[in-house]
Amino acid sequence: MKLDVVSVGTCNMDFILKVPQFVELDGEMYIEEVKKIPGGSALNFAIKTSLNGLNSGIISKIGNDYHGEIILDKLSKRGIETSRIEKIDDSSGMAFISVDGSGKRSIYSFMGANEKLNLSKDDLEYIKSAEMIYLGGTYWEVAYAAARHSNKLCFAPGALLSTFGLDKLEPVLANTDILFLNEKEVKILTGLELSKGIDLLIENGIPLVVITLGDKGSILHNKREIIKCPAKIVPVIDTTGAGDAFAAGFISQWFKKKSLNSCLKFATSSAAECIGKLGGI
Numbered sequence: 001m002k003l004d005v006v007s008v009g010t011c012n013m014d015f016i017l018k019v020p021q022f023v024e025l026d027g028e029m030y031i032e033e034v035k036k037i038p039g040g041s042a043l044n045f046a047i048k049t050s051l052n053g054l055n056s057g058i059i060s061k062i063g064n065d066y067h068g069e070i071i072l073d074k075l076s077k078r079g080i081e082t083s084r085i086e087k088i089d090d091s092s093g094m095a096f097i098s099v100d101g102s103g104k105r106s107i108y109s110f111m112g113a114n115e116k117l118n119l120s121k122d123d124l125e126y127i128k129s130a131e132m133i134y135l136g137g138t139y140w141e142v143a144y145a146a147a148r149h150s151n152k153l154c155f156a157p158g159a160l161l162s163t164f165g166l167d168k169l170e171p172v173l174a175n176t177d178i179l180f181l182n183e184k185e186v187k188i189l190t191g192l193e194l195s196k197g198i199d200l201l202i203e204n205g206i207p208l209v210v211i212t213l214g215d216k217g218s219i220l221h222n223k224r225e226i227i228k229c230p231a232k233i234v235p236v237i238d239t240t241g242a243g244d245a246f247a248a249g250f251i252s253q254w255f256k257k258k259s260l261n262s263c264l265k266f267a268t269s270s271a272a273e274c275i276g277k278l279g280g281i
Contacts, residue, residue: 003081004054004255005154006130007042008146009138010114011060011075011085012093013067014039016238016278019098022106037279038074039095040114041136041156044241044280046080048248048270049134054255057081057130059123061113063092068113074281084126088113103236103275119145134251135172136244140164147175156180156247162189166204173201178208178254180247186211210264212246212271220264229264232272241280246271 018033042060050056058080062068064087071092075082093114098106119127119142127133133150135143137158147153148171155176161169162185169189173179179201183194190197194211198221201209209221217231249270253263274280 002055003057003130005049005132005134005251006057006059006084006127007045007049007134007136008059008119008127008142009042009117009136010040010093010111011038011043011058011062011071012040012095012109012114013037013071014095014097014240014279016240017096017098018238018278019100021100022098022104033278035278037281038071039241039280040093041138041158041244042134043071043075044244045134045136045248046075047078047281048245049252050079052248052252052270054252055081057084057126059084059117059119059126061086061088061090061117063090063113064088065092067092067094084123088116090116097238097240099238099240099278103239105239117142124149132177132251132255134247136247137161140168140172143169143172147172150175152177154178154180154247154251156243157185157189158243159185159188166190166200170204173204173206176206178210178251179206180210180212180243180250182212182243183214208260210247210250210267212243218246218264218268220260222260225260227261227264229261229268232268234272234276236275238278239275240278242271242274244280245274 016035023029046058091112093112094110096108132152186197220227250267
């Protein structure tokens with residue numbers, strides 16, 4: 001079976017703590033609810049695209065531990081192709097996420113096995129066999145190798161990779177077909193405010209730039225048009241995985257050859273659904 005899309009990046013076990021408010025230094029706060037659920041950008045995207053009807057695969061590393069078993073079981077049960085998930089003698093990645101009553105988050109991440117992710121020859125062949133690659137937050141070396149071998153590339157660098165700037169990321173951006181950023185990341189990546197930053201990205205040859213703007217909605221730019229989509233007004237419970245849900249929604253419609261406007265609307269609905277509950281999946 002030919003894969004539509006392969007996500008490359010992190011798989012974690014997320015521990016989500018619903019709290020009334022964030023604790024101050026040396027303070028203490030009770031927890032209203034605890035949810036333990038697989039997460040990470042690659043896992044979230046793979047599961048969402050699979051649920052939206054795409055043949056999805058994933059490249060990641062997990063620990064040879066109890067959490068790794070839970071992660072692998074969740075992926076397999078959701079129909080994800082997992083032959084390039086590698087178990088190693090390390091702890092699986094973990095994220096400890098406090099979420100307050102307004103949906104704001106505080107995150108502590110333990111990379112664990114994710115830190116050992118590199119792309120082998122077999123991984124690169126797997127990438128070549130897929131129609132599209134999705135790169136979420138990962139290491140520059142991984143992004144660079146994946147970009148060189150992908151047929152089509154969706155890139156969501158996140159805040160960390162965006163700090164490398166346009167020059168350092170040029171080898172990846174030069175191969176990017178769809179770039180996903182939020183408003184803050186545009187400024188981090190380009191050094192410019194939103195409008196001028198987007199213009200610079202288009203001038204640098206990126207065919208399609210899609211920006212999420214939180215409660216202000218989203219905006220899409222290419223050389224021919226600008227499309228805006230308002231946000232769906234929903235109660236915000238937890239924004240964990242909302243960016244991955246947005247990208248997965250957009251790509252699933254893109255594969256179905258829907259209009260860019262339809263892709264943006266579906267992506268917005270997918271993100272709205274995600275923020276209405278605890279956890280990214």
